[in-house]
Amino acid sequence: MELLIDGTMTEFEIRHKDLMGRIGKLRTPHGYIETPTIMPVINPNLNSIGAEEMKKYGAEILIANAYIIYRKEESREAAIKKGIHAFLGFEMPIMTDSGSYQLYEYKDVEVSNREIVEFQQRIGSDICVPLDIPTPPNVKRERAKDDLEETLRRMQEARSIIQTNLLTGVVQGSTFLDLRGECAQRVSEIGFEVYAIGGVVPLLESYTFDKLVDIIVASKMNLPLNAPVHLFGVGHPMIFPLAVALGCDLFDSAAYALYAKGKRYITSDGTRKVEELCYLPCSCPVCSSYSVKEIKENEDLLAAHNLWVTFEEMRTVKQSIVERSLWELCERRCRAYPALLNALKQMTKYSALIEKYDPVTKHPFFYLDESSAHRPEVLRYSYRLNRFTLSGNVLITTYPLSQGTNATERGRFDHLFFVKPPFGPYPVGLEESYPVGQSEIPTAVDNDAKTIALQNVLKLLELNRHVKFVFLYDRSWEGHPLIEEIRRYAEVRKEG
């Protein structure tokens, strides 16, 4: 537990951060879990992988559907009698969902919010969920607003019932970003231990990942930073790096089982029809012990593989948070599909926001493609150009230290700046500092990087109008339109 400045306790302690992602520790009545993590969905009627067995894959917490248990008298009575942990045979933390997803799929459920919330409390769920209304994307605004008001009413009611277990406040609002923001704010005012972003499953099914980015950001901006955020119904690993980078901490996966049912083999960069596999691109315990043929014929083996790779990807994401290389992981993973690349581009639109949360020093900056030019670190560098106070004569050169104008000529200047794309001008003193001095930039750098570098040169010139600048550039910069702009403030020379 973390003690806040005002003396209150919080259930969630943040250990490491990168971008808006974090590694955190959440306290539940059945012990701590480390986030980000994935909660496998356990359906006692369907599952081939038992609750206890889930630990071996790396599960620290499971999620079950309280409504499915409640609906049948037999399971309802058994769960009340034994408690959810003994009922499922799992002594670690268990979250329960409320039946909202069934509400979305079948338009109706035979239970009230009060009943299902009280049931979750009675069976001792560690994290309970009210019966929120998942509004689909792109509905009429009035519908989204009406659903949202009802969802808020239900959350208020749930809050008055649940005091000892953890309770989840769910953000709805369809694809209206202002409604998402409003809902997140009002949910935060009620106050929950866990927050969730709901109603996004159809966006994943249609690969509308850029809209998902918008919704996560609009919600996150209005939720408390010191509470975990669950992204409901998201269990495919290809979206984990991006969702975690934007501040999501919990995920639930029925995907491993549903995809297996559909004969689909999950990988960290997408899904394959198992029928089309001639080789197994994986070394999990299943893929290293069984043949392609055996996996094709056995849905349980396929589900097990799907679960292994799901947890593997989450560990990769966590390691990249510790190393502070999550942006690079997003860049690599978002190369898998054009729709993911859209989402990455969408994330770069929020760089100014991410910059506020992003740690100042990191793993070396790897420039991997033009989206790297729009990283939060590059933006931060540009914000900080006003920290240079210059006077007299200043040389800005695209040549490295050992080339170009000779040392004696350089000695005539009061300040010397080199130019490194995408950052732009930097003094020798920053040669060792993150990010400019600790960045690996390909020699064949793209135009976005050069443009931003020259924009930053211009910014430095504009911030220091009283200074006499000389700008020296080599042939690799020739013809860039911003050189003409620079000419308005500096003596410009091309060498070599």
Ligand code: GUN
């Ligand atoms: N599972 C998938 N989406 C949702 C949602 O929006 N709300 C709840 N409670 N469960 C979900």
Ligand code: ZN
């Ligand atoms: Zn495998």
